[in-house]
Every structure is written in C-alpha cells, then in structure tokens.
Amino acid sequence: MNPQRKVLVAGASGVVGYAAVKHFASLPGWDVVGVARRPPTDVPGADMLSVDLAEAGQSASVLAELADVTHVVYAALHEKPGLVPGWFERDQMERNLTMLRNLIEPLEASQRLEHVSLLQGTKAYGAHVGPIELPGRESRPRHPHENFYWLQEDYLRERQRGASWDFTILRPQVVFGEAMGSNMNAIPALGVYAALQRWAGRPLDYPGGAPFVAEAVDADLLARALHWAATTPGCRGETFNITNGDVFTMRNVWPAIADALGMEVGDDVPMALSVEMPKRQDTWAEVVRQFDLAAPVDLGRFVGQSFIYADLLLGHGFDKPPPPTLVSTIKARQAGFGDCIDTEDMFRRLIGRLQERQLLPPKRW
Numbered sequence: 001m002n003p004q005r006k007v008l009v010a011g012a013s014g015v016v017g018y019a020a021v022k023h024f025a026s027l028p029g030w031d032v033v034g035v036a037r038r039p040p041t042d043v044p045g046a047d048m049l050s051v052d053l054a055e056a057g058q059s060a061s062v063l064a065e066l067a068d069v070t071h072v073v074y075a076a077l078h079e080k081p082g083l084v085p086g087w088f089e090r091d092q093m094e095r096n097l098t099m100l101r102n103l104i105e106p107l108e109a110s111q112r113l114e115h116v117s118l119l120q121g122t123k124a125y126g127a128h129v130g131p132i133e134l135p136g137r138e139s140r141p142r143h144p145h146e147n148f149y150w151l152q153e154d155y156l157r158e159r160q161r162g163a164s165w166d167f168t169i170l171r172p173q174v175v176f177g178e179a180m181g182s183n184m185n186a187i188p189a190l191g192v193y194a195a196l197q198r199w200a201g202r203p204l205d206y207p208g209g210a211p212f213v214a215e216a217v218d219a220d221l222l223a224r225a226l227h228w229a230a231t232t233p234g235c236r237g238e239t240f241n242i243t244n245g246d247v248f249t250m251r252n253v254w255p256a257i258a259d260a261l262g263m264e265v266g267d268d269v270p271m272a273l274s275v276e277m278p279k280r281q282d283t284w285a286e287v288v289r290q291f292d293l294a295a296p297v298d299l300g301r302f303v304g305q306s307f308i309y310a311d312l313l314l315g316h317g318f319d320k321p322p323p324p325t326l327v328s329t330i331k332a333r334q335a336g337f338g339d340c341i342d343t344e345d346m347f348r349r350l351i352g353r354l355q356e357r358q359l360l361p362p363k364r365w
Helices: 015-025 056-063 084-086 090-108 148-160 186-199 219-231 250-260 272-293 299-303 308-315 332-336 343-356
Strands: 005-010 031-038 046-049 069-075 113-120 165-172 172-176 205-207 217-218 239-242 265-268
Touching: 005 015, 015 046, 015 069, 015 172, 015 219, 015 250, 031 069, 031 186, 046 308, 056 090, 069 090, 069 219, 069 343, 084 332, 113 219, 113 343, 148 165, 165 219, 165 308, 172 219, 172 343, 186 205, 186 250, 186 265, 186 308, 186 343, 205 250, 217 219, 217 343, 250 265, 250 343, 272 299, 272 308
Parallel strands: 005 031, 005 069, 031 046, 069 113, 113 165, 165 239, 172 217, 205 265
Antiparallel strands: none
C-alpha cells in the first residue's frame, strides 16, 4: 500500500487548478492543499491557502509550513488585462517564471518533493503566432518564439538535474471547466451570454464569425491526466498533449450548448462579447436576484477575462476560417492514458454542473 501523498495545486482557483483540487481530494491516499490569491472555498477534503506567488517573501513563509508536500500540480498563471497582448510581452513571461521559482525552491528544500506537473498548451507550437505544422507533436523541435513556457521548462530542467524529484509537462488545448473568475474558461462566459439573451426574449444567436477546427479538453479529464502523470514512472521527464479525443468547431457544438441551456438556436448575430456583455452588467444583476443565484453579481468576478477568450474561440471578426489547430495525442495513449469524452457531452455536463450549483439559471424557466 502506498504511503500517504500530499499534492499542492498552485492556481487552485483557475480552470485547471480547480478541477485538479477536486479530483485529488476525491482520491484515497492523498492530502490536498490548494494555493491561490483568492482560493475557492467549496472543495471538501482540501485545505486552501491564500498566497501571491509573485511575492517571494510571502511564498517562502507560507510554503515553509508545507514541508510534507510530495507532488505539485503547477497550474498558476498570470495574465495581463486585455489577455492576448500580454502573451507577447517579456515582463509577463518573467512574472510567470518568478511565480514558479517562488513555489519550487521552498518546497524543494524539504527534500520530500517527488514530482511536479507543469502545464503548457498549444502556444508551445506557435498557435498564437501563425499556422502550426499539423498535427502538433511533442517530439518536434521547440518553436522559435519567446514564451514563458520555455522559461519555466528550462528552469525546471536546470533545478531537476541531479535532484531526487522529476517532472512531467502536459499540453492541453482549449480547456473548459467549472471555475469562476478564470481568464480562459468560456463556460461561464457563454452561460452569461445565454442567460441575458433569454432574459431579453431572444434565442441563442450565434455571435461568432467563421468557424475553425480545434480540440477541446474537459478540465476534469485533464485532472485525471494530472493524476496519471504524477503516479506513472513512464511519465517522468516526458511531455504529453492531452485532448478530449475528438475535434469541434464552436458552430457545430452550438446546438448542444443551446439545448443544455434550454434554448433554441437563433440567427447569426455577430457580437463581441467582450464589448457587449459588460454593458449588460445591470441586467445580469437582475438575473442573479431573480433566480437567487450563487454566482457573483459582478461579471468580472464570475467571468474574469473569459469574454475575450470566448470571442477568440467563436472566431469573432473572422470572415474566413483561420488555420486549424490540431495536436497528436498518440504519445499519451501509447504511454497508457486513453481517457476521452465527446465534446458535446462535455458542454452539456459542464453547463449542467453550473446549473446544479446555481451559478446559472435552471434549464427550464
């Protein structure tokens, strides 16, 4: 029988971190602690700590009390206001490196650390700078652009050399989950848009532009992949793409999204959600009061910057489809992780969960 393990999830309030905290807390034999600036409070079985990882002194003080941590899921992420421009700015890259360093070094000093899981994504293949070589494969040479992924990965490789712990890199594509206030979780953003459409007596009009092919990742599936990576010796030192296993466009899943929300599909009505939804803050507050929702009245607290992210996924402003972004998951499957989910089923389940938690209005109203 394995001894008790303790996993620290950094970025516990984010779309990946929240799912990871929930999953590890549901497993026997794991103690779980989540850290974030504003950690969630609704995960039974997990301890939550408020930590700003950008502050070295605060991080060292708090993490010094966690000398029994054996595993780390590093899902913390700093994004600037406006989201996309920051992806190309060096100071944002350096801040993300600093945050990782401020977490790893206090934990490494305890000599109990066994494994670190680091999250990257399809920006590793240059998806945000131009067409990628299809499919994106983990074995390809590093794409020649500046990215905090490379700073963090190089730092871990340097620290790990000669150490008793190891690490695994996971590269999900478009992640969807239950977390509130995330900068890149389209589920709350789409849920707010739908609720406001319905409040106005409208069907679920499609606000996007030309559709493009991508791959989704259910945050709960990714959490299971993080557990696999943490406990499988063959994952040490490796990088794996993780996806649901199918492909989608936002347009072709739109009917499933509408059905999950109890709505009919409407017309094509191009709209920048990042521009139009904040104008409807007062109406959202009415919806929250009418249905006695547990969701924040403030859209920023509920959606974060995910209206911007939803606009990207919906192809707002695109007259023709951009190049597809597809990656190979053969390596993960050959290594033993074969989990998959139909992306339409994912949307239905996640929307249903937000309805069950009274973060969105019920399906029938």
